[in-house]
Amino acid sequence: METEKKKILLVEDDPNFGIVLKDYLSMNDFDVVLAKNGMEGFEKFKKDNYDVCILDVMMPYKDGFTLAREIREKNENVPIIFLTAKTMKEDVLKGYKAGADDYLNKPFDSEVLLMKLKAILQRKASSTLADSKQFEFEIGNFHLNSKLRFLKYMEEEPVKLSPKENELLRLLALHENDLMPRELALTKIWRDDNYFTSRSMDVYIAKLRKYLKKDDVVEILNIHGEGFRLVVKAENQ
Amino acid sequence: METEKKKILLVEDDPNFGIVLKDYLSMNDFDVVLAKNGMEGFEKFKKDNYDVCILDVMMPYKDGFTLAREIREKNENVPIIFLTAKTMKEDVLKGYKAGADDYLNKPFDSEVLLMKLKAILQRKASSTLADSKQFEFEIGNFHLNSKLRFLKYMEEEPVKLSPKENELLRLLALHENDLMPRELALTKIWRDDNYFTSRSMDVYIAKLRKYLKKDDVVEILNIHGEGFRLVVKAENQ
DNA sequence: CCACCGTTTAACCTAACCTTAACAAAAATG
DNA sequence: CATTTTTGTTAAGGTTAGGTTAAACGGTGG
Numbered sequence: 108m109e110t111e112k113k114k115i116l117l118v119e120d121d122p123n124f125g126i127v128l129k130d131y132l133s134m135n136d137f138d139v140v141l142a143k144n145g146m147e148g149f150e151k152f153k154k155d156n157y158d159v160c161i162l163d164v165m166m167p168y169k170d171g172f173t174l175a176r177e178i179r180e181k182n183e184n185v186p187i188i189f190l191t192a193k194t195m196k197e198d199v200l201k202g203y204k205a206g207a208d209d210y211l212n213k214p215f216d217s218e219v220l221l222m223k224l225k226a227i228l229q230r231k232a233s234s235t236l237a238d239s240k241q242f243e244f245e246i247g248n249f250h251l252n253s254k255l256r257f258l259k260y261m262e263e264e265p266v267k268l269s270p271k272e273n274e275l276l277r278l279l280a281l282h283e284n285d286l287m288p289r290e291l292a293l294t295k296i297w298r299d300d301n302y303f304t305s306r307s308m309d310v311y312i313a314k315l316r317k318y319l320k321k322d323d324v325v326e327i328l329n330i331h332g333e334g335f336r337l338v339v340k341a342e343n344q
Numbered sequence: 345m346e347t348e349k350k351k352i353l354l355v356e357d358d359p360n361f362g363i364v365l366k367d368y369l370s371m372n373d374f375d376v377v378l379a380k381n382g383m384e385g386f387e388k389f390k391k392d393n394y395d396v397c398i399l400d401v402m403m404p405y406k407d408g409f410t411l412a413r414e415i416r417e418k419n420e421n422v423p424i425i426f427l428t429a430k431t432m433k434e435d436v437l438k439g440y441k442a443g444a445d446d447y448l449n450k451p452f453d454s455e456v457l458l459m460k461l462k463a464i465l466q467r468k469a470s471s472t473l474a475d476s477k478q479f480e481f482e483i484g485n486f487h488l489n490s491k492l493r494f495l496k497y498m499e500e501e502p503v504k505l506s507p508k509e510n511e512l513l514r515l516l517a518l519h520e521n522d523l524m525p526r527e528l529a530l531t532k533i534w535r536d537d538n539y540f541t542s543r544s545m546d547v548y549i550a551k552l553r554k555y556l557k558k559d560d561v562v563e564i565l566n567i568h569g570e571g572f573r574l575v576v577k578a579e580n581q
Numbered sequence: 582c583c584a585c586c587g588t589t590t591a592a593c594c595t596a597a598c599c600t601t602a603a604c605a606a607a608a609a610t611g
Numbered sequence: 612c613a614t615t616t617t618t619g620t621t622a623a624g625g626t627t628a629g630g631t632t633a634a635a636c637g638g639t640g641g
Contacts, residue, residue, distance in 0.1 A: 121421055127473065165419070167393075212522060213421075214474040218517075219528065255523055256567055269598055270569060306618090307600060313620050329618065331608060382601060506587055543629090544589055550631055566629065582641100590635070597628075606619070611612105 113137040113158040113228055118174060119190070120166040128161075131217055137224070145169020149177055159227060163190045175207065186227045186240070190215070208240045209254070234273035244280040246340045247325035253277045260321050261298075272318075273297060275311050279327065279337035288334040349375040349467055350395040354383070354428070355385035355411065357403040360555075365398075368454055374461070382406020386414050394463060399455075400427045423464045474518050481517040484562035484576045490514040497558045508533060512548050516564065516574035525571040 115137050119125035124142065129139045142148035146168045152160070160178060162171035175187050189210040209223050230240060230273070242253035250259045256273045257265035268276065274296045279287050289308070290300060298302040312327060312335060319325045330334045352374050356500070359380065359396060367374045377392070379385035383405045393459045399408035410422050426447040446460050466566060479491040487496045493510045494502035504522035505513065516524050526545070527537060534541040551562060556562045564572045 124421075124473075214478060214518070216474045216518060216528070217476070218532070219525075222509075222525070222528070255573065256570070262496070267567075267597095271599070303601070306602090309618060310600080310620080312618090316619090329607095330618070508588070511626090540590070543591090546629060547589080547631080549629085566597095568628065584641080585639085587636105587638090588620085588632105591634075592632090593630105594632105595628105595630075598626085602623080602625105603621090604619100605621105607617080609616070610614080 112136055113207050113224075113288075114138045114140070114156065114175065116140050116142065116148065116152055116155075116157040116160045118142045118145065118161070118166070118171065119163045120144050121163075128217075132256060135221060145171065145174040148174050152178055153181065157185060159186050159188065159224060159293070161188045161190065176227065186231065188220075188223065188227075196288060201230070207243075209242070241281065244277070244283075246280055246319075247275075247322045247331060249264055249319070249322060251276060257285070258318055266318060268318075272314055273309055275308070276315055279315075281336060283339060284339050291334070349373055350461075351375045351377070351393065352461075353377050353379065353385065353389055353392075353394040355379045355382065355398070355403070355408065356400045357381050358400075365454075369461075373459055382408065382411040385411050389415055390418065394422055396423045396425065396461060398425045398427065411451045421532070425457075425460065425464070472491060476520065479514075481514070481520075483517055483520070483556075483574070484515075484559045486556065486559060486562065488517060488519075489515060495555055503555060508548055509551055514550055516552075516572060520574050520576060523567060523571050523573055528571070 115132060117125065117129055117132070117139055119128065119141065120143055124326075125141050125143065129141045132139045140157075142151050145162075145168050148160075148162070160175075162174055164171040166174075171189055175189070178185065184210040189207050190213055192212050192213055208227060211220060211223070227240065244251040244253070246259055250263075251257075252259070253273055253276075256268045256270070258268055258276070259265040275292060277296065278292055279304070281287075283287065289305065292308055293304055295301040297308065304343055312329075316327055319327065324340045326338050326340075328338055330336055347542065352369060353364065354366055354369070354376055356365065356378065357380055362378050362380065366378045366402055369376045377394075378528065379388050381403050382399075384395075385399065386406070397412075399407035399411055408426055410424070414424065415424065420447075421444075427450055428447050429450055448457060448460070460519075479489065481488040481490070485551075485562050489496075489502075490510055490513075493505045493507070495513070496502040497503055513527060515529055515532065518524075526542065529539040529545055530541050549566075553564055556564065561577050563575050563577075564574055567573055
């Protein structure tokens with residue numbers, strides 16, 4: 108099982124590029140199935156099990172975002188990587204990226220793609236639980252980019268986050284409005300659960316609260332003895 | 345699929361020249377659709393998929409540059425070749441050329457066009473992989489020519505770059521506004537990842553920062569422990 | 582053999598990051 | 612209500628990564 112090739116569903120409408128990329132991945136020991144649009148991609152997805160999906164965003168018949176949503180309905184674990192055009196507006200992508208595990212701007216570096224695949228598959232192997240690497244979030248009026256490690260409030264200058272701040276906020280966001288157990292953060296981020304790491308985590312909660320103070324719709328609540336809860340109050344309506 | 349004729353959208357307002365060129369290309373095994381201005385060109389573009397677009401720049405109703413921009417919105421991949429008047433100013437073209445794959449000054453040699461078409465179609469197969477060398481970049485108000493190893497700011501004299509400076513800046517530009525992992529540069533440029541190569545890279549980052557200081561829209565940010573990010577802030581609007 | 586150029590190594594300094602400590606406040610416990 | 616446990620918060624300390632400049636190195640061509 109460990110020795111089997113990993114299966115990739117590649118959905119790309121440009122036949123030339125599709126074949127080049129497929130060959131490149133095949134050469135690097137992946138088992139690649141190529142579909143040439145979203146429709147076909149979904150058919151192929153239903154017929155087999157894949158370890159990763161790589162989806163072009165701009166495609167006729169069914170674009171990558173729509174396809175991703177459908178794939179998610181069938182399988183909420185499989186990692187999805189988007190291939191996006193560099194020219195696309197940040198704010199167009201913003202909303203969609205929230206559902207992705209990663210993305211690459213075209214043109215991209217084939218080595219970067221390999222690095223990402225390796226990282227994703229390793230991550231998947233090391234944790235039995237679905238722990239997909241989703242890395243962009245809308246938290247009230249904040250936008251968290253967990254890949255580039257910044258937190259942006261409205262149109263202000265983004266604030267840089269440290270690795271621990273970033274991971275912790277990301278974990279909270281993944282559990283938005285729900286309990287994020289202490290133990291979870293400690294084992295995932297600190298990889299150890301003792302008095303000191305626990306206190307360290309509290310320090311980071313305080314730091315995050317300071318960042319989030321700008322928006323009074325967002326709040327980190329403590330659930331005594333259990334963990335924390337990132338609440339986002341309904342804006343209005 | 346590989347054997348099918350390549351489809352060309354030719355947009356040219358001069359009917360005589362348009363028909364001559366169309367016939368010439370048809371004779372050389374291309375499937376050519378001719379439009380006689382930008383408006384018509386865009387309509388035809390939307391109705392079909394093309395492998396290449398050849399656009400005259402000077403046209404009534406909608407010029408070639410405007411059309412190119414619209415085409416790019418629909419499709420970020422399709423190669424575009426401009427036909428320009430020899431008299432046009434270099435600096436007028438500069439900005440637009442960045443979005444184009446090639447251009448030809450009128451009058452031009454029909455064989456040159458054929459060669460370019462062949463080259464472009466061949467290149468396209470691997471063009472979405474960035475490793476297929478991309479050599480020119482617009483970075484804010486800088487222009488990087490990575491093949492000739494120079495960096496030009498506005499109308500100033502170009503600055504020569506050393507091989508390492510050049511490769512590093514190119515790699516950053518390929519990942520513009522995105523993370524360029526330390527590890528990537530070290531393996532790709534230094535071919536080794538240790539303390540000293542890493543420090544060497546930091547020295548080169550400092551050099552690049554010094555070059556880029558002229559334009560305060562451009563900046564190299566560090567993401568602690570991860571890598572660097574070449575950010576180009578939105579000019580204005 | 583020297584001068585030059587690109588690159589590496591060294592050195593020094595600052596910034597970033599994380600932990601630990603200390604004390605205050607809140608919540609649970611009996 | 613007194614006591615214990617948990618959490619909130621700020622600040623000090625230590626460690627590592629990065630910023631920058633300059634000197635050393637090594638290859639190349641005069």
